[in-house]
Amino acid sequence: MSTKTTVRAAASQDLAAIFNLVQQLAHFEKAPEQVTSNIEAYHTAFDQRIFNALVAIKESKIVGTAIYTLTWSTWKGRMLYLEDLIVEESARNQGIGQLLFDAFIKEAKELKCALAKWQVLDWNEGAIKFYERNGATIEKEWWNGKITF
């Protein structure tokens, strides 16, 4: 890394940058029109502690985020669920994803979770290799069910 990147807990004033990264990810996953939430909903949910986030800062700018929720595994107990791990395209391949993932795992341990969990698209080889390098188990036998209202 040419300049130092730091990771810290997100604050309310970071939400606009975080939501912007979410929209960038939707473009990468070829589904920008699927993002139907908005910045007001992000503020409300963040205030209600429905989700939390970490942000990566480089040259005073947010270049990445890990968005997560404290949830429940009926088998394991307290679980930290990583909903999104995003690094801005211009800031990739500098170890920033690793910094964010490390901070996420640290947070899971500090919150006394028994398990950290997330999802990855089956075609996203780079991400799958990244998680495997980090000692993750990749499960291929679960399908998602969903209903949108």
Next chain:
Amino acid sequence: MSTKTTVRAAASQDLAAIFNLVQQLAHFEKAPEQVTSNIEAYHTAFDQRIFNALVAIKESKIVGTAIYTLTWSTWKGRMLYLEDLIVEESARNQGIGQLLFDAFIKEAKELKCALAKWQVLDWNEGAIKFYERNGATIEKEWWNGKITF
């Protein structure tokens, strides 16, 4: 149904029966040793509102449960996540899973969620057909990543 089954929100005193159903499900999924949580952890998490549950009552006995968490979809916003939907083996094929699922969807709407989501094992044809009959989209392209501590 020979006798009436009712569904209501779970209370603290239902947790022992709920945890018992979780253990029964782990047997059905051929992984009883994977359940490492315990009843004390269930009580703590329930009190902290980390999860919530619905229970199905037949002849004054809990014969099924839907265990869920209020969580966050970065694309859609507020999401109700169904962690487990369980009906006791002796009470199956009487429409009790449908009653619980209907109550779960009703709860998601009442909580103003944009999305309800859950997972199903790819070999569980009965469950997949059940969810499809209920208008769910089944996604097959996501894999789970996880790290247990």
